[in-house]
Amino acid sequence: MKLYELSNNYAALMEMAEEMDPTTLQDTLESIQEEIEDKAENIAKLIKNLNADVDALKAEEKRLADRRRGLEGKVSNLKEYLQNQLEVAGLDKVKRPTLTVSIQNNPPSVKVIDEKLLSDYMIPVDPKLDKKAILEALKDGREVNGAELMRTRGVRIR
Numbered sequence: 001m002k003l004y005e006l007s008n009n010y011a012a013l014m015e016m017a018e019e020m021d022p023t024t025l026q027d028t029l030e031s032i033q034e035e036i037e038d039k040a041e042n043i044a045k046l047i048k049n050l051n052a053d054v055d056a057l058k059a060e061e062k063r064l065a066d067r068r069r070g071l072e073g074k075v076s077n078l079k080e081y082l083q084n085q086l087e088v089a090g091l092d093k094v095k096r097p098t099l100t101v102s103i104q105n106n107p108p109s110v111k112v113i114d115e116k117l118l119s120d121y122m123i124p125v126d127p128k129l130d131k132k133a134i135l136e137a138l139k140d141g142r143e144v145n146g147a148e149l150m151r152t153r154g155v156r157i158r
Contacts, residue, residue, distance in 0.1 A: 003043065007036060010032045010036065091103075
């Protein structure tokens, strides 16, 4: 039986408690509660396994990102090396049957020397909610339009 079915049966029995024999009711409730606890334990174990998978995937993402950055660095270094050697040889273009290598002018770009000297309008700042400040204001009893204090419940597995 599924957990939601067990929970519904337990709740239904609690509603019919007055109509049932107390001993039968107690035995039935204990039986259903045991099944609910078994299901809850199994679901909690599954959650722990899935969390372990999530952690492993995060570690793999980091490893792959580090590897990608390393390869990007190699590509950049090799391009710089190739450009330097072609310029030393006085070549702007190398044509081969499988590919063509050429040195060309890149579009203009900006090199920032000192950010502090730039005008404020050149440094955009995205507005961001300060949920901690909103929470503190609400806890202090102040009214915050557009927000309210709420308390949720959650499952904690230890």
